[in-house]
Amino acid sequence: MKDLFYMAIVFVAAILPFALVSTDIVLFVKKKENWIFEMCAFLIGGLYMVMAYLLWDLPDYTSPLNVYGTANAHAPFSSEHLPALVLFAVWGFVSYIVLKFLRKKLPPIVEVFLLAGIYAGILLTAVCIFQLLCFPEPLPAKMGDLYPGADNPDSAYYIRLSTFDLITMLCLCAVPLLYVIHSVQLLVRIVKEKAERQKDLQYDNPILQKINSWLLSGANLFLIAVVALLPVLGVLVALLVLFGQQPDSIIRVFTQTSDWILSGEISPPPVAYDTHYLCTVSLRGHKRLVKPIRYGIRRGEKIVVNRQLCVANAFEQLLEEKTPHFHRKIRRFYDTYGYPVSKHINTAFAADVVYVLMKPLEWFFVLILYMFDPKPENRINSQYMPKLQQ
Secondary structure (H helix, E strand, C coil): CHHHHHHHHHHHHHHHHHHHHHHHHHHHHCCCCCHHHHHHHHHHHHHHHHHHHHHHCCCCCCCCCECCCCCCCCCCCCCCCHHHHHHHHHHHHHHHHHHHHHHHHCCHHHHHHHHHHHHHHHHHHHHHHHHHHCCCCCCCEEHHHHCCCCCCCCCEECCCCCHHHHHHHHHHHHHHHHHHHHHHHHHHHHHHHHHHHHHCCCCCCHHHHHHHHHHCCCHHHHHHHHHHHHHHHHHHHHHHHHCCCCCCHHHHHHHCCCCCCCCCCCCCCCECCCCCHHHHHHHHCCHHHHCEEEEEEECCEEEEEEHHHHHHHHHHHHHHHHCHHHHHHHHHHHHHHHHHHHHHCCCHHHHHHHHHHHHHHHHHHHHHHHHHCCCHHHHHHCCCCHHHHC
């Protein structure tokens, strides 16, 4: 019952942004505007976007993909130039909000610059959606380079997108789609309002009357807003440069990536290295402390093994034999948090710290092994030695 409850929460959380977008589109088609619902959709959708992108946690193009890891592609946006994307997005959204609620009280010149912000916001969201929904194509690698004992070493290994990747990409497109829908709706409304105002004005002078006729569509304001894009872009670029960004950061945020439709870089080919953080500890820690004892084989790869690693793996093997259901939960937790931990073990000191912190658990694992295994040392010593384990 508890599992069903958690599954229901996850299900509701997963479909919420799509339900918001769908409902908002229905209201748009039926012309039933509800600004409270609209603001809730933007707020909740924005939070989902941030959480989804953080949980996705894709590496930059300079890092090779790990076939044992969770990342199936490189990041669609350059982390170095991400502030430019955020700044332009905030400008576009603020322009939309101010125009939506205060446009009748604004001076014409302010209205022009806000319209320029909406133009930039629509263009930016269109490019983001295009980047995400064209799907990535990670660089393949040779099977022989990943698995030395592969039967077909010259064949290509392709990293495939998972269901989680697809759901995340759709979540990232939800708010941009909402923005485009409501921005277009607002622009149409402004055109109609301008046309209504101009209808009441009649001029005796034929030239002025021709100009007035041209203004009936509100074209003047929107054309001037296009011109106003240039000075506003200049101000935004100046702000970016002031905070250490490059003048073309808003372009580089899309092009300084790999795997995606607008990418202009090529990443190193995929690699195969173990994400077990205790493997990282036994390899990178100071030998006098972590005490590597021999080499072992894990997933066809040669790794450095110490006693702590063997004890932990023996304990897991015992759990799998005695309590498979509980083992699956432990394995899921370990896979979720072990890889992020391993990414931070990039120095000998960090490996030493993890080794010391794991010592109490190692003693606990040994105690359980000696309580429930008739030959605990045989089990420990046979870890990562496939022939002995068989």
